[in-house]
Amino acid sequence: xxxxxxxxxxxxxxxxxxxxxxxxxxxxxxxxxxxxxxxxxxxxxxxxxxxxxxxxxxxxxxxxxxxxxxxxxxxxxxxxxxxxxxxxxxxxxxxxxxxxxxxxxxxxxxxxxxxxxxxxxxxxxxxxxxxxxxxxxxxxxxxxxxxxxxxxxxxxxxxxxxxxxxxxxxxxxxxxxxxxxxxxxxxxxxxxxxxxxxxxxxxxxxxxxxxxxxxxxxxxxxxxxxxxxxxxxxxxxxxxxxxxxxxxxxxxxxxxxxxxxxxxxxxxxxxxxxxxxxxxxxxxxxxxxxxxxxxxxxxxxxxxxxxxxxxxxxxxxxxxxxxxxxxxxxxxxxxxxxxxxxxxxxxxxxxxxxx
Amino acid sequence: xxxxxxxxxxxxxxxxxxxxxxxxxxxxxxxxxxxxxxxxxxxxxxxxxxxxxxxxxxxxxxxxxxxxxxxxxxxxxxxxxxxxxxxxxxxxxxxxxxxxxxxxxxxxxxxxxxxxxxxxxxxxxxxxxxxxxxxxxxxxxxxxxxxxxxxxxxxxxxxxxxxxxxxxxxxxxxxxxxxxxxxxxxxxxxxxxxxxxxxxxxxxxxxxxxxxxxxxxxxxxxxxxxxxxxxxxxxxxxxxxxxxxxxxxxxxxxxxxxxxxxxxxxxxxxxxxxxxxxxxxxxxxxxxxxxxxxxxxxxxxxxxxxxxxxxxxxxxxxxxxxxxxxxxxxxxxxxxxxxxxxxxxxxxxxxxxxx
Numbered sequence: 001x002x003x004x005x006x007x008x009x010x011x012x013x014x015x016x017x018x019x020x021x022x023x024x025x026x027x028x029x030x031x032x033x034x035x036x037x038x039x040x041x042x043x044x045x046x047x048x049x050x051x052x053x054x055x056x057x058x059x060x061x062x063x064x065x066x067x068x069x070x071x072x073x074x075x076x077x078x079x080x081x082x083x084x085x086x087x088x089x090x091x092x093x094x095x096x097x098x099x100x101x102x103x104x105x106x107x108x109x110x111x112x113x114x115x116x117x118x119x120x121x122x123x124x125x126x127x128x129x130x131x132x133x134x135x136x137x138x139x140x141x142x143x144x145x146x147x148x149x150x151x152x153x154x155x156x157x158x159x160x161x162x163x164x165x166x167x168x169x170x171x172x173x174x175x176x177x178x179x180x181x182x183x184x185x186x187x188x189x190x191x192x193x194x195x196x197x198x199x200x201x202x203x204x205x206x207x208x209x210x211x212x213x214x215x216x217x218x219x220x221x222x223x224x225x226x227x228x229x230x231x232x233x234x235x236x237x238x239x240x241x242x243x244x245x246x247x248x249x250x251x252x253x254x255x256x257x258x259x260x261x262x263x264x265x266x267x268x269x270x271x272x273x274x275x276x277x278x279x280x281x282x283x284x285x286x287x288x289x290x291x292x293x294x295x296x297x298x299x300x301x302x303x304x305x306x307x308x309x310x311x312x313x314x315x316x317x318x319x320x321x322x323x324x325x326x327x328x329x330x331x332x333x334x335x336x337x338x339x340x341x342x343x344x345x346x347x348x349x350x351x352x353x354x355x
Numbered sequence: 356x357x358x359x360x361x362x363x364x365x366x367x368x369x370x371x372x373x374x375x376x377x378x379x380x381x382x383x384x385x386x387x388x389x390x391x392x393x394x395x396x397x398x399x400x401x402x403x404x405x406x407x408x409x410x411x412x413x414x415x416x417x418x419x420x421x422x423x424x425x426x427x428x429x430x431x432x433x434x435x436x437x438x439x440x441x442x443x444x445x446x447x448x449x450x451x452x453x454x455x456x457x458x459x460x461x462x463x464x465x466x467x468x469x470x471x472x473x474x475x476x477x478x479x480x481x482x483x484x485x486x487x488x489x490x491x492x493x494x495x496x497x498x499x500x501x502x503x504x505x506x507x508x509x510x511x512x513x514x515x516x517x518x519x520x521x522x523x524x525x526x527x528x529x530x531x532x533x534x535x536x537x538x539x540x541x542x543x544x545x546x547x548x549x550x551x552x553x554x555x556x557x558x559x560x561x562x563x564x565x566x567x568x569x570x571x572x573x574x575x576x577x578x579x580x581x582x583x584x585x586x587x588x589x590x591x592x593x594x595x596x597x598x599x600x601x602x603x604x605x606x607x608x609x610x611x612x613x614x615x616x617x618x619x620x621x622x623x624x625x626x627x628x629x630x631x632x633x634x635x636x637x638x639x640x641x642x643x644x645x646x647x648x649x650x651x652x653x654x655x656x657x658x659x660x661x662x663x664x665x666x667x668x669x670x671x672x673x674x675x676x677x678x679x680x681x682x683x684x685x686x687x688x689x690x691x692x693x694x695x696x697x698x699x700x701x702x703x704x705x706x707x708x709x710x
Binding site for chain 1: 379661
């Protein structure tokens with residue numbers, strides 16, 4: 001697909017959560033229709049999509065019908081089963097491509113990839129037995145964090161080790177899943193870069209945001225982030241390097257720790273990113289539209305930051321603040337239409353324009 | 356309905372064009388689902404709506420089922436048949452209310468209403484026979500414009516008279532429909548105010564925009580408009596006066612001519628307005644969200660203008676410029692997903708941020 005998609009073309013999105021929802025709105029703004037593929041009934045994206053297929057990722061018939069109904073396929077999350085991707089890829093282009101998914105689905109492969117690119121990560125070692133964990137503790141050191149290699153998000157599938165004796169408890173917490181031990185490194189703060197790349201190699205990055213987490217979940221992103229000029233340049237160059245190596249098409253999120261020894265890459269996400277939600281009210285073209293533009297073969301838009309913004313997530317019962325926030329000056333509310341409030345569930349976010 | 360709508364509530368929208376489309380997106384942002392009612396198949400709003408009923412305004416069963424499926428009803432156009440409103444109103448609240456529709460559906464009733472409020476309009480007279488037109492020409496004067504009393508938009512159903520002898524031709528152009536003769540007044544430019552009012556009487560108006568038309572269709576809206584401080588105050592006060600008198604709930608568009616004798620009201624539209632599209636990129640809360648907030652019983656948001664903007668409509672083949680515009684700095688594109696390009700059809704618009 002070298003040509004850009006025409007108005008009225010259909011974009012398939014794997015996953016119907018809030019990211020798929022906001023992608024669908026951005027696609028509509030450019031005249032495209034979105035078809036959501038999501039196993040759970042009534043997903044948030046269904047409220048603003050042209051079409052929804054509710055089927056599992058094991059349902060090859062549904063996957064094939066979905067692929068045939070669209071012109072290009074993208075996704076809102078990286079943990080799509082490989083078998084589903086195999087079925088889809090035969091029928092329509094998947095953007096970003098398989099290589100980005102293969103790398104970001106496994107923490108070891110991802111860290112190897114980053115180090116091979118010359119980027120720094122925290123010291124790490126693969127773990128699949130208690131013995132290997134004990135050896136890893138010796139090479140990596142403590143304090144450290146043990147994480148499942150696959151399917152972790154928002155702090156799930158993680159266990160901290162402050163001393164070598166924590167090994168057994170941490171290993172058991174992995175419930176037999178292949179894991180990675182990562183050294184807990186000293187950093188002053190976390191930043192992230194949301195970047196975009198087109199099929200012809202054009203790259204544009206939004207201003208880095210500074211992230212604060214609570215209970216393992218992103219709480220706020222503030223732009224501009226506290227970074228020196230050279231750190232800012234590094235952050236953007238690292239992101240471009242990653243995208244170029246992957247021949248990437250779409251938006252990527254790159255999380256970085258700011259340390260006394262430079263920037264260390266925490267992780268990458270081959271999709272629009274929670275830390276890029278501020279762009280909805282801080283830029284003329286936001287991360288969702290930038291992703292759709294790249295996926296659709298359009299040129300990237302103007303992602304220059306026109307305002308300073310603090311994005312804050314509404315997690316669980318935080319969403320009850322929405323009414324109060326609605327009357328606050330300089331606040332833009334973005335709710336996801338989720339009726340059931342549960343602890344830790346992302347219900348919405350708001351962007352506060354600072355200047 | 357005194358309480359505000361809860362997240363997940365359903366808002367019914369009569370009309371599935373681009374205004375319904377952008378209302379649906381704004382509603383989703385606040386966690387609401389939209390149900391579109393539209394006689395034409397595949398309307399633009401369907402791409403971003405939770406649900407669509409494709410049925411005529413004469414279909415009482417479909418109207419009743421639609422009303423029962425939603426919590427409140429609003430609309431994107433004022434020419435909804437009275438019989439349909441009668442059916443709907445028995446089942447669910449319609450916002451803005453019937454009085455606003457009754458007045459804006461008929462140019463004579465509208466002008467009488469405005470003059471009774473103490474606002475100025477162009478001199479006018481009702482016309483239903485050629486004899487009456489001739490009398491009207493004597494009282495109103497020429498140059499003048501003959502318009503159908505009902506169902507006119509974008510310059511349709513209008514005929515100009517430069518001299519009394521044009522009467523017959525102009526009368527025939529009305530094809531027997533009841534009409535109004537309006538004197539063509541001298542004005543330096545046209546401005547419009549997009550205002551909003553809630554059920555508890557809170558009023559907020561966006562900054563007035565300055566409008567330029569081509570071939571009877573809005574071409575550009577520029578904010579800020581060229582207005583003196585007192586003209587600006589008058590424009591907003593007139594709009595508030597109109598909304599208060601109507602006990603209005605929602606967003607209204609008020610078009611005004613700037614003349615040496617002050618502001619003259621051209622017409623009012625009880626809905627979101629093309630001249631308010633600039634708010635999507637010029638304000639934290641845009642006209643579509645402001646309308647949904649009012650209709651849903653929420654408080655109004657912060658509609659302060661943070662940027663100067665020029666909105667330009669993409670009419671007919673103008674839309675082919677979209678790709679070129681996509682690469683332009685400070686330009687935000689909004690396409691309506693219409694595949695068929697026809698002359699005079701509104702295909703999209705773009706907002707150029709000036710500062």
